[in-house]
Ligand SMILES: Cc1ncc(COP(=O)(O)O)c(C=O)c1O
């Protein structure tokens with residue numbers, strides 16, 4: 109590790125770039141890359157419109173004593189710096205750092221913790237995050253991961269002078285519950301001056317939600333999902349405004365070597381440019397699908413439906429409901445049949461891809477949470493998660509409807525088709541008005 113680089117590593121965004129100039133709307137900023145005079149690609153002598161992949165581990169120096177901006181790719185690489193500047197702009201942060209996966213981002217963040225520290229975490233976090241945090245209990249830290257972060261007043265009593273982190277996801281994966289970032293951040297910052305509010309923004313991406321603007325200290329996400337959008341790379345992004353915090357995070361990245369590789373940085377940069385169009389289409393499809401499921405009597409979790417208990421709160425923070433939803437069938441075997449009965453929907457973990465995906469969280473992405481804990485947290489074993497892609501919405505609905513009928517999750521009657529557990533109220537269900545807002 110080169111000790112000079114820690115302070116010489118360029119800040120993101122670089123001083124003369126986005127903060128000082130007119131800001132466009134995010135869809136424009138996603139594709140707009142500053143010209144070379146403006147700090148975006150100062151080392152590309154040919155003014156390439158796409159930042160080249162600096163596929164090199166080392167950088168030659170002109171002097172034995174004065175190091176240049178880059179010496180070794182673990183410490184810094186122009187392709188990665190270019191992406192980091194762009195993401196800092198998109199995430200409205202003073203600095204963004206990119207690492208090899210979303211879990212690597214969490215790992216880097218938790219390296220800020222020391223023995224005796226306490227972590228307050230939501231009870232419906234991604235299964236891998238909960239599993240990772242449970243290991244912190246063995247490092248002399250105490251993790252409270254059973255907190256209902258849907259209610260800020262549930263967080264307050266857990267805060268002590270030892271609280272170092274409050275970790276939130278909103279919407280949560282997979283129950284689509286909402287945490288009030290501004291209220292929780294205010295409570296945390298008032299009660300514990302050294303505590304940091306960390307938000308996992310993977311489910312919405314910076315296109316739909318900006319946690320730093322809502323009071324969080326660290327916003328991180330899995331770049332494997334919406335930011336890249338094609339399921340062809342793994343990445344994680346951490347964004348902060350506090351530059352000394354950024355230096356501490358960068359120290360761990362440089363020391364452990366988890367910075368994103370030049371090729372994956374290039375791929376992620378390419379993916380980010382289409383985030384707005386992908387998300388708009390995925391979200392518009394998701395709204396239609398949620399409406400279809402709810403109107404057929406299936407219990408559907410999605411913040412684009414007026415029936416979502418925290419609809420208002422969600423829309424006070426986010427610019428749309430996103431494209432991940434989940435629904436219950438009342439029977440895990442029926443759910444299995446539905447998942448296996450679709451054709452267009454791929455059976456796969458993850459989300460944010462241009463292709464639509466279907467999964468059973470308890471058997472797949474959240475299988476690392478033991479069944480007893482799942483039951484305690486009311487994570488339904490029959491839950492189906494849909495991660496909606498950019499295909500034609502009618503095709504997606506048709507495919508899903510066929511699978512639902514074949515699996516007996518919908519029964520056909522003279523009034524149409526409905527979930528059997530709602531057949532008793534079939535007539536009521538027929539007159540049920542499904543509330544969905546236009547976005
Ligand atoms: C909400 C959430 N956060 C973080 C992660 C971890 O990201 P990655 O798979 O890129 O390590 C995932 C999924 O894996 C996730 O769903």
Ligand SMILES: N[C@@H](CCSC[C@H](N)C(=O)O)C(=O)O
Pocket residue numbers: 234236281456457458459472473474476
């Ligand atoms: N086997 C993996 C599961 C990855 S789940 C990916 C994504 N977060 C999702 O929610 O689908 C693991 O053990 O982490």
